[in-house]
Amino acid sequence: MAFSFLPSTKKIGNIIIKDHVVRYLELRQANPPVIQKFGEHDLPEGLIRDGKIADAETLAMIMEECLDDWGVKRGKHPIRFTIPDHYVIVRKVAIPKEVAVDEIEGYIYIELGSTIHLPFEDPVFDYTFLSQTGNEKQILLFAAPEVIVREYVDFFNGFHLNPVAADLSPLCVYRAFYHLNAINPADHILLLQFDLTAVNAAVFHQHYPFLTREIEIDLPVSKWESSTDAFGEKKYRWPEKDPTLRYEIVNLMKELDRIVNYYQFSIRQGKAKITKILLNGDYPYLSKMEHDLTEQIGLPVETLRTEMVSTSAGAGFSARYAPVLGLALKEVN
Numbered sequence: 435m436a437f438s439f440l441p442s443t444k445k446i447g448n449i450i451i452k453d454h455v456v457r458y459l460e461l462r463q464a465n466p467p468v469i470q471k472f473g474e475h476d477l478p479e480g481l482i483r484d485g486k487i488a489d490a491e492t493l494a495m496i497m498e499e500c501l502d503d504w505g506v507k508r509g510k511h512p513i514r515f516t517i518p519d520h521y522v523i524v525r526k527v528a529i530p531k532e533v534a535v536d537e538i539e540g541y542i543y544i545e546l547g548s549t550i551h552l553p554f555e556d557p558v559f560d561y562t563f564l565s566q567t568g569n570e571k572q573i574l575l576f577a578a579p580e581v582i583v584r585e586y587v588d589f590f591n592g593f594h595l596n597p598v599a600a601d602l603s604p605l606c607v608y609r610a611f612y613h614l615n616a617i618n619p620a621d622h623i624l625l626l627q628f629d630l631t632a633v634n635a636a637v638f639h640q641h642y643p644f645l646t647r648e649i650e651i652d653l654p655v656s657k658w659e660s661s662t663d664a665f666g667e668k669k670y671r672w673p674e675k676d677p678t679l680r681y682e683i684v685n686l687m688k689e690l691d692r693i694v695n696y697y698q699f700s701i702r703q704g705k706a707k708i709t710k711i712l713l714n715g716d717y718p719y720l721s722k723m724e725h726d727l728t729e730q731i732g733l734p735v736e737t738l739r740t741e742m743v744s745t746s747a748g749a750g751f752s753a754r755y756a757p758v759l760g761l762a763l764k765e766v767n
Contacts, residue, residue, distance in 0.1 A: 446512035446598060448761040450606075451586070453482045454630050454655045455716070456497065458504050459758040462746050467613065467763070469745040472755060473504045476668060479655045485518020487585055494592065501593060508594040514761050515586055516603045519627075519634045523552055523577045524602070524646045527561075528570040535563060538573060554579040558600075564642065574642055576602060599764065603627060604636035604643055606760030611712050612641070613763055614742040621709045622702075624694065624733070627757070628715035628723060630670065631655055633686060637697050637708065645697055649689050651682045658718075670718040683723075687730050694731065711735045716754035 450457050455476050462470035475496060481489045501508070527550060533541045538561060542550060546557065559577040566572070583600060590597045608625055611617060619640045627634040631653055637645040657678070658670045672679040698707040711733050713724055724735045743751040743759070 450758045457758045461762045467743045475500045484520040510596040512596045512598045514599045517578045521578045521582045527575045556580045558583045603757045606757045610756040610760035614739045624708045625712045628717040714756045
């Protein structure tokens, strides 16, 4: 089953569902970005586990309420969504130079399970052409299990919404940075999405992702303490006497160091190395993480320029909406 991870031409709504939160955004205009409407709703622990819907009935009740609150019209309203990071594969693949550009999709179908191996059966996939050198064409293959994508498509169809495009959250976040920050395509960029319960790392060069990795962290939503500020924003904090957070951050830094070295010495054979970190997410201590990354990884760290975004209602825009903003910017050059 082929599924578009690439641009659509329709103006549509954008929904991202993670294990702990669902977020929605619609753009009024793209350049500069002006947001027509956006919102979020925290999800109880256990409704979604590693991106897979575990309690569809409760999730549906919450989604119904959210769509009403956000003023999302039913009746086959077109939407984009993201495929859960846990199931996504991004891989550079070499194919014979004799395969014509318009025959690449068919070639992938034929070679799946033979010369192109994925860790799951019945994938949905898309690809982009990279280059041709010698006897080979190089493509970048994006793939995910059809059963997971179909689960979300059917879920949205149940609300009379029309899912017309799927995307990957690292691409969405990078796209938000691309539109709001000055990105040099010559840089080798480590993009980090640090959320409440998970970290996703992706390395980009020339605007393409050449390495993606989900890093598991043991920080259950139920262990975070929360409160609501005067503006109705929920704020999270980790219990001071619980050492788990410090332990997980130490392990995370070790894993990030391994990723940096793997990219430099295994993928680039020592000819290039990561030059910058782009940091985003809804992790409550993101500013401290920015400082820690600079000190321990030794690379400059950049965060999203949220001041470049405005909203129709004049409300402030939080960087935690970067993935869904990038999803909304999918059709924008």
